[in-house]
Amino acid sequence: MNKTLVKEMNDQINRELFSAYLYLAMSAYFESESLDGFAHWMKIQASEEFSHAMKFYNFIGERGEAVELQAIDKPDSKFSSVQDIFEKTLTHEKFITKSINDLYVMAQKDNDNASIIFLDWFVTEQVEEEKNPSDILGKLKYIGKEGNGILMMDKELSARALPTFLPSGEIAGE
Ligand code: OFO
Numbered sequence: 001m002n003k004t005l006v007k008e009m010n011d012q013i014n015r016e017l018f019s020a021y022l023y024l025a026m027s028a029y030f031e032s033e034s035l036d037g038f039a040h041w042m043k044i045q046a047s048e049e050f051s052h053a054m055k056f057y058n059f060i061g062e063r064g065e066a067v068e069l070q071a072i073d074k075p076d077s078k079f080s081s082v083q084d085i086f087e088k089t090l091t092h093e094k095f096i097t098k099s100i101n102d103l104y105v106m107a108q109k110d111n112d113n114a115s116i117i118f119l120d121w122f123v124t125e126q127v128e129e130e131k132n133p134s135d136i137l138g139k140l141k142y143i144g145k146e147g148n149g150i151l152m153m154d155k156e157l158s159a160r161a162l163p164t165f166l167p168s169g170e171i172a173g174e
Helices: 003-032 036-062 082-109 113-143 147-157
Strands: none
Touching: 003 036, 003 082, 036 082, 036 113, 036 147, 082 113, 113 147
16 A cells, blocks of 8 residues: 555544544533533444544554554543534534545545545545534524523433444444
8 A cells, every 4th residue: 555545544543533532522521511412422423433443443454554553632621512512523523524535535646446445435424424513503503502402402312322333343233
């Protein structure tokens, strides 16, 4: 594989693990605010990010390249509101989408079809990764800071199904 692409994929492991850290920090904030449904939703989001990192980890190894783990930055832990968190989530996911697109272009330039096919999954996934916080922000606009609405949404988000992630990064049963 192209060495720059391997390096960038290793960096992507770090970005995905940072995403998991960031969403765990957000989950902890929600717990401190007694919003257990939002906290549950963010914990699942964090697990998903770990599974994204594992997909890169496994792919790099399967291609006979070296995985190089790096230190994970400390995430922000100060948030001002539910809205603030989902705005930061959307901004972060847009950043991740850009990094996936950059990897895609690199793989295309190198005619690395195996990497292109691997990255296809992430290109599709990022559509959902941006849609989720964007949909929640859309609903929050109607609710504002109104307590009842936030509590109703908290109940709604508590129903997010808990997937079982396999070490491959895949979800059991899919
Ligand atoms: Fe891994 O997609 Fe979100 O960050």
